[in-house]
Amino acid sequence: MDFKKIENIFLLAFVFLNVYLLVGYINRTGMQYANSPSEQINIIRDMRDIGIQIPGNLSDEKLNVYYMQANSNNLIQDNINSLENQAGSVTSDGTLxxxxxxxxxEIEGDPSEGVTDQQLAKLQSFVNSSSILFGDQYEFLRYDNEENRFIFSQIVNDRPVGDGxxxxxxxxxxxxxNIISYQQTYAGPMQQQGDSVEVISAKEAVEFLFQSNELSSNAVVSTPILTYQRTLALEDLSIYGPAWLVPITESNESRVLRVNAKDRTMITDPAESNEVTPEPAVDAEDEPDEEEDIEPDQG
Known part of the structure; x- marks a missing residue:
């Protein structure tokens, strides 16, 4: 028996086996690399290469968030008579x-050039006063340059309700x-539903917008905000889920993009966002129409 020949055969077999295992390992490593932070960095780099401005502090942390339930209510309608130093009207359904x-x-400075701490302090003080219903539940969300309005949102589980x-x-x-008018909606108290769910990170939300061709070159992306968005509206209750709100400025025009933070999908249909369309601000010289449902001045 030629033991030397047998030894060489076994040696070649082991060599081929090791090569096979090495190739498999490299392929698996390549697949993992495609989903690694390095690829995310490359996406961000690609965005910057075509002129998209992105915040430098985009978080890649994945948070756990609860869905929330708000029961239908008439809390605004039932409490407007307690308001001071104003006259106002409520829609027929009692929601606005x-x-x-x-x-x-009186606001000093132009908020379109950047909202200041002084402006926010003045408005937050008013929000917390007896002139606003449930004001202690609202905090500043953003300034809307298109509508010239400061937006304060109800805070639920440390997250703002961002859909209007x-x-x-x-x-x-x-x-x-000057600010001479405001509008308010109020979803009411909310309760947690089920177990918390993991949501995509702020960085993933921006990357998704880029990969979905929602961002043009030279767009300016502001810091994403994890908000609550109404996902289901029934007669007796509404369900709110997590959504990333991403303010964008393109060609000196501002808009807001929304990404479902659980399913990584765009929220594009206005009916899905349930956002209240703001009415034009009332001019100081305009007098309320006598036929409007106006509450008397309580001040």
Whole structure:
């Protein structure tokens, strides 16, 4: 028996086996690399290469968030008589209150050039006063350059309701720098539903917008905000789920993109966002129509 020949055969077999295992390992490593942070960095780099401006502090942390339930209510309608220093009207369904202030709120500086701490402190003080219903539940969300309004949102589980169904909009007058009116919606108290769910990170939300061709070159992306969005509206209750709100500026025009933070899908249909369309701010010289449902000045 030629033991030397047998030894060589076994040696070649082991060599081929090791080569096979090495190739398999390299292929698996390549697949993992495709989903590694390095690829994410490359996506961000590609965005910057075509002129898209992205915040440098985009978080890649994946948070756990609960779905929330809000029961239908008439809390605005039932409490508007307690408001002071204003006259206002509420829509027939009781969900939107529009106020005309008896004393304007004077704002120093132009918020379109950047909202200042002084402006926010003044408005937050008003929100927390007896002139606003449930004001202690609202915090500043963003400034809407297109509508010239400061938006304060109801905070639920440390997250703002960002779809317009529970917010206060203060309308800024560019001509005089005063705020003479506001609108309010209020979803009411909310309760957690089921177990928490893991959501995509802020970085993943921006990358998804880029990969979905939602961002043009030279777009300016502001810091994404993890918000609650109404996902189901029934007669007796509404369900709110997590959504990334991403403010975008393109060609000096501002808009907001929304990404479902659980399913990584675009929220594009206005009916899905359930956002209340703001009415034009009331001019100081305009008098309320006698046929409107106006509450008397409580101040």
């Amino acid at each position: 209150y529009t106020s005309i202030l008896s004393e304007p709120i 169904t529970s917010e206060i909009s203060f309308y800024y007058g560019r001509s005089d720098g």
